[in-house]
Amino acid sequence: MKNITNKMRGKQIFIPIVALVLLALFNLIVDPSFYKVTMDVNSAGNPVLSGYLITILDYGSELAILAIGMTLVTAASGGQDISVGATVAIAGSVILRVLCGTNSRPETLQAPVIVAFLVACLAAMACGAFNGLLVAKFNIQPMIATLILFTAGRSIAAWINNNELPVISEESFGVYGGFIPGIPIPTPVFIMLICVLVTGLALKYTNLGLYTQAVGINASSSRLNGLNPAFIKFLAFVILGLCVAVVGLIKVSRLSSINYSVIAKDIEMDAILAVALGGNALSGGKFNMAASILGAYVIQFLTTTLYKFNVDSAALSAYKAVVVIALVVSSAPVVRKKFAGLAKKLKPQAKEVA
Amino acid sequence: MKRKIVSVLLCSAMVATMAMGCGGKEEPAEEAKDGGKDGGLIKVGIINNDPNESGFRTANDKDLKEMFTKENGYDASFAYSLKNDEQITAAQKFIQDGVDYLLLSAADTSGWDSVLKDAQDAGTRVVLFDRTIDADEELYEASIVSDMKKEGETAATWLKDQELSEYNIIHLQGVMGSAAQKGRSEALDVMAKEEGWNIVTQQTAEWNAEKAQQIVQSAIDAGQKFNVIYAENDDMAKGAVAALDKANMSHGVGKDVVIMGFDCNKWALEELLAQNWNYDGQCNPFQAKYIDEVIQKIEKGEEIEEKTIVMEEKGFDATTITQEDVDTYGI
Numbered sequence: 001m002k003n004i005t006n007k008m009r010g011k012q013i014f015i016p017i018v019a020l021v022l023l024a025l026f027n028l029i030v031d032p033s034f035y036k037v038t039m040d041v042n043s044a045g046n047p048v049l050s051g052y053l054i055t056i057l058d059y060g061s062e063l064a065i066l067a068i069g070m071t072l073v074t075a076a077s078g079g080q081d082i083s084v085g086a087t088v089a090i091a092g093s094v095i096l097r098v099l100c101g102t103n104s105r106p107e108t109l110q111a112p113v114i115v116a117f118l119v120a121c122l123a124a125m126a127c128g129a130f131n132g133l134l135v136a137k138f139n140i141q142p143m144i145a146t147l148i149l150f151t152a153g154r155s156i157a158a159w160i161n162n163n164e165l166p167v168i169s170e171e172s173f174g175v176y177g178g179f180i181p182g183i184p185i186p187t188p189v190f191i192m193l194i195c196v197l198v199t200g201l202a203l204k205y206t207n208l209g210l211y212t213q214a215v216g217i218n219a220s221s222s223r224l225n226g227l228n229p230a231f232i233k234f235l236a237f238v239i240l241g242l243c244v245a246v247v248g249l250i251k252v253s254r255l256s257s258i259n260y261s262v263i264a265k266d267i268e269m270d271a272i273l274a275v276a277l278g279g280n281a282l283s284g285g286k287f288n289m290a291a292s293i294l295g296a297y298v299i300q301f302l303t304t305t306l307y308k309f310n311v312d313s314a315a316l317s318a319y320k321a322v323v324v325i326a327l328v329v330s331s332a333p334v335v336r337k338k339f340a341g342l343a344k345k346l347k348p349q350a351k352e353v354a
Numbered sequence: 355m356k357r358k359i360v361s362v363l364l365c366s367a368m369v370a371t372m373a374m375g376c377g378g379k380e381e382p383a384e385e386a387k388d389g390g391k392d393g394g395l396i397k398v399g400i401i402n403n404d405p406n407e408s409g410f411r412t413a414n415d416k417d418l419k420e421m422f423t424k425e426n427g428y429d430a431s432f433a434y435s436l437k438n439d440e441q442i443t444a445a446q447k448f449i450q451d452g453v454d455y456l457l458l459s460a461a462d463t464s465g466w467d468s469v470l471k472d473a474q475d476a477g478t479r480v481v482l483f484d485r486t487i488d489a490d491e492e493l494y495e496a497s498i499v500s501d502m503k504k505e506g507e508t509a510a511t512w513l514k515d516q517e518l519s520e521y522n523i524i525h526l527q528g529v530m531g532s533a534a535q536k537g538r539s540e541a542l543d544v545m546a547k548e549e550g551w552n553i554v555t556q557q558t559a560e561w562n563a564e565k566a567q568q569i570v571q572s573a574i575d576a577g578q579k580f581n582v583i584y585a586e587n588d589d590m591a592k593g594a595v596a597a598l599d600k601a602n603m604s605h606g607v608g609k610d611v612v613i614m615g616f617d618c619n620k621w622a623l624e625e626l627l628a629q630n631w632n633y634d635g636q637c638n639p640f641q642a643k644y645i646d647e648v649i650q651k652i653e654k655g656e657e658i659e660e661k662t663i664v665m666e667e668k669g670f671d672a673t674t675i676t677q678e679d680v681d682t683y684g685i
Contacts, residue, residue: 042599042601043603043604052575055572105621163405254564255567262563265562303568304568307557307568307569308575
């Protein structure tokens with residue numbers, strides 16, 4: 001056991017794991033029924049698993065998918081995209097627009113879901129490309145560049161559907177945010193697994209990860225080494241756009257409808273937080289994808305825990321803030337060095353990544 | 355050189371956002387100026403919140419646009435913003451343009467004194483709609499508002515009249531501190547205390563369907579017993595229903611869980627018509643009729659007796675709602 005902790009300590013993924021374990025222990029001590037998972041039947045007559053853990057997996061998956069893209073953007077550009085919430089609204093709006101055609105309450109779907117999804121992918125990637133162009137080509141700081149879509153995105157989303165509120169009555173559309181008939185695990189989990197698998201393969205078999213980190217650490221020297229930093233940054237934003245489209249599909253599928261002003265509200269902050277909780281430097285450079293993804297689930301774990309304990313509405317964000325501060329401070333390099341120093345005193349520590 | 359390009363780009367980006375955010379929607383003032391020549395027409399400047407804000411606002415804007423037309427004897431200019439300072443700038447411009455009436459749905463309650471004094475000096479009459487402001491009553495002619503507390507009371511009374519054998523309520527609140535949340539929450543709190551109802555969960559879902567879904571999901575996961583969902587808007591009620599469907603809990607008329615919503619979105623009233631929900635309280639966005647009455651009275655030289663005009667607002671019951679109601683009151 002000691003061996004494992006020693007091995008882990010130097011690693012980045014240590015931070016979200018510790019956070020997750022702490023939250024899990026807290027719940028275990030206060031109320032073990034938190035971990036109860038039961039098999040029920042939903043109103044459509046299909047078996048579904050339910051329980052807090054399933055809820056965390058279900059809702060955390062959206063955030064995990066966004067965290068993938070956000071990690072790449074952070075690593076490559078040394079900044080964050082704050083427009084993801086607004087572009088989720090755009091992607092969702094596009095999906096509904098294609099599915100509904102001109103009538104906002106169609107009896108049947110006007111186009112296959114896959115077509116709608118692909119169009120949404122194009123739209124979201126175009127938004128990402130727009131951000132990427134500003135950042136990579138014109139060297140605008142990411143937060144400023146993405147401020148444009150952050151401000152205008154929701155209006156654009158509303159405009160795409162002529163400011164109407166489409167509602168889809170076709171039940172099969174609910175599959176992507178709900179359950180596939182006969183399979184008791186929420187679909188978003190599978191979608192997340194596919195995204196993680198694709199990302200994992202891309203990082204393993206292409207130079208994406210290496211190049212991204214190289215550009216993030218030092219753009220000029222990576223250019224001298226024959227990379228094109230502008231293109232790598234651009235690519236990171238486009239990939240984030242793709243992640244946004246996937247989340248958009250899950251979000252609109254959950255309710256078969258959309259509310260432009262609140263859909264995926266503040267999700268960009270959670271996504272950035274997931275990256276930070278994963279111990280990644282928000283100034284770019286090296287990154288650990290698995291840690292970010294885990295960070296996303298930590299955030300959802302925290303949210304669900306707060307809901308469970310029925311924290312007073314007005315105080316909810318304050319509680320969240322306290323926990324987040326504690327987590328982020330404890331993962332700050334200064335504090336980690338202190339901890340490492342303490343550990344060294346107890347036992348000489350050979351491996352420590354600065 | 356590069357820096358220059360960046361700063362130029364930044365500036366243009368900012369201008370572009372501003373144009374998208376507000377300027378783009380402001381209708382040209384020239385129209386208002388020409389209006390003076392037509393004689394007879396009453397010039398009104400309307401300052402509203404962004405119609406994209408919500409379905410309520412969209413319906414509100416549409417209603418105003420239908421009322422204040424040339425056919426009805428008005429020459430209207432519109433300005434939209436969710437920001438108080440932008441609204442004040444727009445108000446100053448309208449006053450300079452010499453509008454007869456300034457119709458205002460303020461983004462923020464404070465900061466309006468000086469501009470309303472300017473309006474008074476310029477002989478511009480001010481009518482507030484939808485939102486009140488912290489200013490001397492002398493500065494405006496009338497204020498047309500919804501009584502959120504009354505909406506809540508109507509709903510709570512309806513719930514009481516259902517005479518359920520027990521009341522275990524999940525209360526989904528709007529954004530804390532907003533007028534709608536305060537009014538609708540207070541009414542339920544008071545009634546629950548009087549009647550001894552049990553409020554299982556009381557949390558803010560911030561008008562957000564997804565959050566509402568998570569809160570109700572959490573209550574279900576915890577094995578809590580409840581038979582009423584009191585959601586302070588339709589979106590949150592929809593989110594709650596999605597969670598119930600997942601857990602196979604029946605809802606609607608004669609079913610296990612009573613669903614209550616607010617705002618009377620068309621799709622929500624259709625849920626009522628299908629008896630999937632039980633109750634929907636109106637928050638009346640059709641204010642143009644009331645504003646028109648006030649203006650006509652002033653034009654005739656009559657006095658406005660009551661400065662604060664509270665609109666009539668209904669509550670719909672799933673057992674009595676008709677298709678006609680859906681078409682008339684759905685927003």
